[in-house]
Amino acid sequence: MTKAPVSSFYELAPLDKKGEPFPFKKLEGKVVLIVNVASKCGFTPQYQELQELYKRYHDKGLEIIGFPCNQFGKQEPGTAEEIGQFCQLNYGVTFPIMKKVHVNxxxxxxxxxxxxxxxxxxxxxxxIKWNFEKFLVDKHGQVHDRYSSLTKPANLDHTVEKLINR
Structure with a gap:
């Protein structure tokens, strides 16, 4: 079965950790940071900076969405419930964590x-080369930029603020 091509960011509706559709249509007018995440990776501490970015800008129009992925070194082996608990207990994550996916x-x-x-x-x-690769989407659903795993979320602060204020 061939997947139908998607022409707009807002047509997407991935599944949340409970398996329910999460329509991106509800993100219109927001700046969105999408990150493929993993709990047992050297970059896992980025959850803390992601949460700090989320706290700083969420009320101004930023949404961060984490997509667990087990494709790189099998560093996200848990169930959706285990992943959610890990993120909450270890990093205080309050941004949405979706259902585990493949990114490649x-x-x-x-x-x-x-x-x-x-x-x-x-x-x-x-x-996608590794866990914690990031895509920043502007308020109009255009992919503004893509960042490697090496880019710390704190380094996106200025760009996020600029996109929010546009």
Missing amino acids: GPDADPVFEFLKAEKAGVLGFKG
């Missing part, structure tokens, strides 16, 4: 297929 390959979630098509990585590489 034939089973890649449509969200990541769309994001990768809109913004290639370094040297035009389309695939």
